[in-house]
Amino acid sequence: MASNSSNGCLWNLCLSLFKLIVSLGITIFIFWLIFRPSKPKAFIESARLAQFNLTNVHKPNASLTYNLTLNLSVHNPNKRISFYYDYIEAQAQYDGTQFGLDSNFPAFFQHHKDTTVLYPKFMGRAVGLGSVVSTTFEREKREGFFYVDLMVYCKVRIKVMFFKFGHFKPKFGCRLKLAEKPDGGFERTKCDVDF
Template sequence: MADAKQQVHLNGAYYGPPVPPRQHSFRSVGRSSRCCCNLFKFFLSLVITVGVVVLVLWLVFRPNEPRVRVDTASLVRFDLDGSSSTLFYNLSLGLTVRNPNRRLSFYYDRLEARAEYDGNRFGFSRLPTFHQGHKNTTVIGPILFDSSQRLFRDSVGETYRRETSEGFYYIDVKVRAKMRVKVWIFRLRYNRPHIDCTLKLPVPGTGGNFESTGCDVDIF
C-alpha cells in the first residue's frame, strides 16, 4: 500500500516554478572562435592590401640610392711620430654625388666627413648642405683635412711601416648626413645614412697617382 502511494506521488503533476533549460557552454565558445577567425581574416586582408600598395609604389618610383665617388684626392703629408703615436697629415679630396632617380629628390640638411686610418679617427670636416633634384650631379670639394692627431691603436705603427714600404696608404673617409627624400609633395626623413669610401693613396713624394674610387652608400 505504501509503495502504491509513493508511486502515485512520483507520477503526479508538478506545480512548482519552471525549471530553466540547461545552458551549454559550447555555444559561447563557438561564437568566440568565430569572432577570432573573423578578426584574423581582417588583419590578414589588411596586411595583404598594405603589401600590394607598397609593392605598386615601389614599382612606380623605383627608388635608387645616390651614387658617390671620390674623383680627386691628394695626400701632401702623412707622417707618424712613432714615439708619441701622433699623425701629421694634409689630405684634400673632392666628392661627386649623383641622384639617378627620375621622381625622387634629396635634401642634405647636414653633412659631416671624417677620416680614419687603421681604425683611428684623425680628421673631421663639415660639408655644405644642398638640395639635389632629379637626375642631378653635385660636386663637393675640396674637403680638407689638415692638422695632427694622436692615434691610440697599438697596431697603427706596424700598419704605417708596412704600407709605407708598399707605397700606398689606405684611408677611410666616412660621410654621415641628415637628409630628406622628397616624393611628390611628401618629404621623408632619413637620419644618419652611411657613405663609406676606402681610398688607396700613394705615399707622398713617390709620384704615384690616385684613381677615382666609388663609395658604398646605405640609405634605403
C-alpha cells in the same frame, strides 16, 4: 552562444587584419614599380695628400700630422625621387683609427638625376695612435702608398612628388689608395653606400 559570437568577432578581426596587410603589401609593391627607388652613388673624384707624417714611431703616443683634401661626388640615380641632405659628417681613418673629422658641409636639396660635389678637408695632428699604426705606416711608406678610409655619415629625407619621408641615415665608405708624394696621381674610387 556567447562563445560563437566572440569566435565570429575574432574571425572578422583576423580577416580585416589580413586584408589590411595584403593591401599595404600591394601598395608598397605598386610604389616600387612606379618609382623604382635606388640608393645614391658616391665616388671620390680626386684626392690630394699634401702631408702625412708619423712621429714617435712605435710608441703609444705616436702622432700623425696630415693634410688631405678630397672631391666627393654624390649622385642621385632616381628619376622621380629627390633627397634632402640635412646633415653630413666625414671621418678620415687610418688603420682603423679615426684621425680627422669634417662636418662643415651645408645642407642641400638634390633633385632626381643630379650630382652634387662635396669637398672634405682634413688638416691637423692626431695623437696617441699607438704602435700598431706605426707598423702599418712604415710598411706603406716603403711601398709608396697609404690606404685611408673615408666614412661619410648623413641624415637624409626622401621626397616623392609632394611627400617627404622622415630621416634615413645612409653611410658611404670609401677605401682610398693615396700616393705618398702629392703629385703621385689618384684613381677615381667608387664608395660603398649603405642606405
